[in-house]
Amino acid sequence: MSKLMVNVPLNRVEGDLEIRAEIVDGRVSEAWACGTLYRGFERILVGRAALDGLVITPRICGICTTAHLTAAARALDAIAGTAPPASAVAIRNVALMAEHIQSDLRHTFLMFAADLVNPAYAGEPLFEEAMRRYEPFRGETAIETIRETKKLVELLTIVGGQWPHSSFIVPGGLVSVSSPGDLLQCRLLLRRFRQWYQSRILGCAIERWAEVRSTADLDRWLEESEAHRNGDLGFCLRFMRATGLDQIGRGTGSFLSFGSLDLPGGTAVRAPAGGGQFVPAGFLAPGGGVSEFHEEKVTEHVACSWFQDDEEARHPMRGETRPYATGQESAKYSWAKAPRYEGSPAETGPLAEALIAGNPLFSDLVRGQGPNVLVRQLARLARPAELMPAMETWLSEAAQDPTFYKTPGEITEGEGVGLIHATRGALGHWVRIEQGTISHYQIVTPTAWNASPRDGGGAPGPIEQALAGTPVRDAANPVELGHVVRSFDPCLVCTVHALQRGRSAGRVIVGAL
Amino acid sequence: MKRIVCIGNRYRPEDDAGPRVYSLLRGSALPDGVEAIDGGMSGLDLLASVERAERVVFVDCVSGFGRAGEVLVLDPEEVATAASPRYDHAAGLPYLLRVLPAVCDGPAPEVIIVGIEGRADGAAVAAAAELALKLARGEPVRGGAQ
Numbered sequence A: 001m002s003k004l005m006v007n008v009p010l011n012r013v014e015g016d017l018e019i020r021a022e023i024v025d026g027r028v029s030e031a032w033a034c035g036t037l038y039r040g041f042e043r044i045l046v047g048r049a050a051l052d053g054l055v056i057t058p059r060i061c062g063i064c065t066t067a068h069l070t071a072a073a074r075a076l077d078a079i080a081g082t083a084p085p086a087s088a089v090a091i092r093n094v095a096l097m098a099e100h101i102q103s104d105l106r107h108t109f110l111m112f113a114a115d116l117v118n119p120a121y122a123g124e125p126l127f128e129e130a131m132r133r134y135e136p137f138r139g140e141t142a143i144e145t146i147r148e149t150k151k152l153v154e155l156l157t158i159v160g161g162q163w164p165h166s167s168f169i170v171p172g173g174l175v176s177v178s179s180p181g182d183l184l185q186c187r188l189l190l191r192r193f194r195q196w197y198q199s200r201i202l203g204c205a206i207e208r209w210a211e212v213r214s215t216a217d218l219d220r221w222l223e224e225s226e227a228h229r230n231g232d233l234g235f236c237l238r239f240m241r242a243t244g245l246d247q248i249g250r251g252t253g254s255f256l257s258f259g260s261l262d263l264p265g266g267t268a269v270r271a272p273a274g275g276g277q278f279v280p281a282g283f284l285a286p287g288g289g290v291s292e293f294h295e296e297k298v299t300e301h302v303a304c305s306w307f308q309d310d311e312e313a314r315h316p317m318r319g320e321t322r323p324y325a326t327g328q329e330s331a332k333y334s335w336a337k338a339p340r341y342e343g344s345p346a347e348t349g350p351l352a353e354a355l356i357a358g359n360p361l362f363s364d365l366v367r368g369q370g371p372n373v374l375v376r377q378l379a380r381l382a383r384p385a386e387l388m389p390a391m392e393t394w395l396s397e398a399a400q401d402p403t404f405y406k407t408p409g410e411i412t413e414g415e416g417v418g419l420i421h422a423t424r425g426a427l428g429h430w431v432r433i434e435q436g437t438i439s440h441y442q443i444v445t446p447t448a449w450n451a452s453p454r455d456g457g458g459a460p461g462p463i464e465q466a467l468a469g470t471p472v473r474d475a476a477n478p479v480e481l482g483h484v485v486r487s488f489d490p491c492l493v494c495t496v497h498a499l500q501r502g503r504s505a506g507r508v509i510v511g512a513l
Numbered sequence B: 001m002k003r004i005v006c007i008g009n010r011y012r013p014e015d016d017a018g019p020r021v022y023s024l025l026r027g028s029a030l031p032d033g034v035e036a037i038d039g040g041m042s043g044l045d046l047l048a049s050v051e052r053a054e055r056v057v058f059v060d061c062v063s064g065f066g067r068a069g070e071v072l073v074l075d076p077e078e079v080a081t082a083a084s085p086r087y088d089h090a091a092g093l094p095y096l097l098r099v100l101p102a103v104c105d106g107p108a109p110e111v112i113i114v115g116i117e118g119r120a121d122g123a124a125v126a127a128a129a130e131l132a133l134k135l136a137r138g139e140p141v142r143g144g145a146q
Helices: A041-045 A049-062 A065-080 A086-117 A127-134 A140-160 A180-202 A217-226 A224-229 A232-242 A350-356 A362-369 A373-400 A446-450 A464-469 A479-486 B015-028 B044-050 B076-081 B093-102 B121-136
Strands: A003-008 A017-024 A028-034 A257-260 A277-284 A298-301 A338-341 A415-424 A425-434 A435-442 B002-007 B034-040 B055-063 B071-074 B110-117
Touching: A003 A028, A017 A464, A017 B093, A028 A464, A028 A479, A028 B044, A041 A049, A049 A065, A049 A425, A049 A446, A049 B093, A049 B110, A065 A350, A065 A415, A065 A425, A086 A127, A086 A140, A086 A180, A086 A232, A086 A257, A086 A373, A086 A479, A127 A140, A127 A232, A140 B044, A140 B093, A180 A232, A180 A373, A217 A224, A217 A232, A217 A338, A217 A362, A217 B055, A217 B093, A224 A232, A224 B071, A232 A373, A257 A415, A257 A425, A277 A350, A277 A415, A277 B034, A298 A435, A338 A446, A350 A362, A350 A373, A350 A446, A373 B121, A425 A446, A464 A479, B002 B044, B015 B034, B015 B055, B015 B121, B034 B044, B034 B121, B044 B093, B071 B076, B076 B093, B076 B110, B093 B110, B110 B121
Parallel strands: B002 B034, B002 B055, B055 B110
Antiparallel strands: A003 A017, A017 A028, A257 A277, A298 A338, A415 A425, A425 A435, B071 B110
16 A cells, blocks of 8 residues: 655645645545635624625635625625615626626636646647646637736626726625726626627627536537537537546535525526525535525634634634644644535535525536536536626616615624625625624625635545545656546635745745635 | 836835835925836836836835845836746746737836835935936936935
């Protein structure tokens, strides 16, 4: 028996997530996901004015910035008991969706696909073509992705004034009023982006892609035309199948969505799964059906996290953030807490979103092969096709009614929860206001769910479970582990970024969960 | 148009030099044709601030380039070589500079980088603001450092 411990330097993946994996006879036997830096936003927020979360929490992340703003505003909406006007709901949605799409494509083609041109695949028949598309700094798709996704950032700056770190969403609606001309410009940007996505990524119209409702449909679609095979979705699908990425990265098999994108009053958009949200909330247990989501079933454990607590698990409204670094001598090994739903770890993200909404293609893919790297990444790459038609409708509808704000009154007392499905999955802000001041703030991020350490019962988190059993051909180049981790698109963010001579990252990074 | 793009995190003392330079510039009358931009912590997303400019002066704190408190002019090509081949959420100025010629709408601008070594005191911030203004206007500066 050969036994090897590998430290995977996942600051190559994202910020300050480190993965340790024990490899026995060429296969991962156990893995540990370690968040390496403490941030403490929850403590920063306590004692500040009620609305300060709208300015501070978007700075938790430079990528999921609108997501945090939306969650913060929804928590305050709940405390104020206010319902924003329909146009405000529509524009909030559009902003969040634009953030999802630019992130989904940048992640796929600038981060995930960079592993497809790893030297480990040099012998693959599709390798040369993958290099032409995805080689860092020059691959055709990589460069086009940067050029095209900036249209979405432009859209965000039109409706939000700036991106990232905007504070245009407030309790009661929006503080920026987009004119019909602004919204027309947004529609044009979105239309141009959609044209590129259809021709370059799908190789077909979104309407044709929507007809792909099973694994058999997918295979037929792939064979139907050169355009389908050679669009980047088709190419990635072929490459991932050829390299066995549909065989690794199973995970917990349980999926969670907090729900997102409220349908504005009077909208023509219909939620794919019915109900009042375009992205439904729900929990999918391994091998079971989707059950209704209950916010009170969320808890956080800190048994293996560098936090101190005298209780095994707490609901976030009772949660505490008391840093307690023990070094390596105890069971604690991460600055991430361990969120649990009904006491169990759960995967979240685009695949969870698709499965809980009952998307027939992804349900069939998972039924056939179980969750894996391929299906997780495919869900991310196909998500823009779900979102863009609704975005177009909401931009048109918002242009008809310029009411973007309804005063919520002064927010002085109360508890509220802001839950959404952010780009990477379930995001929640739990907030208590007393005498106009924040007395409690707990944030549970998607990456805390996915990159969670073990809990009080010793259950590993989703990434840790997904890594277990992964074959590693070359421990010196464990590209398989990178695929598994990146398929979750973990986000541990930057707050400090001094240019450093001789450092490849060019930044000092303070990680975040 | 010439732009001075100030980068950094005003909540972190070791990274707040850029935002402080921005505040100083915003508090003074800028010459015609010169614009100051708070670039925050953006990297690739500064692209829109760079496009269609004739010259861009980035102002950022740096580490390992000089003495503490020193204000320097950095070589953009050297900074670009520091880019990680994998874009990530920490991909900052090096990544932007590396891909700029390929992704910029219109001609890529002339790029100049003003670095402030380490934690910046008030004098370093003032010197960096003055240097950035001179460079934006195209005035010669002595030896590339102050």
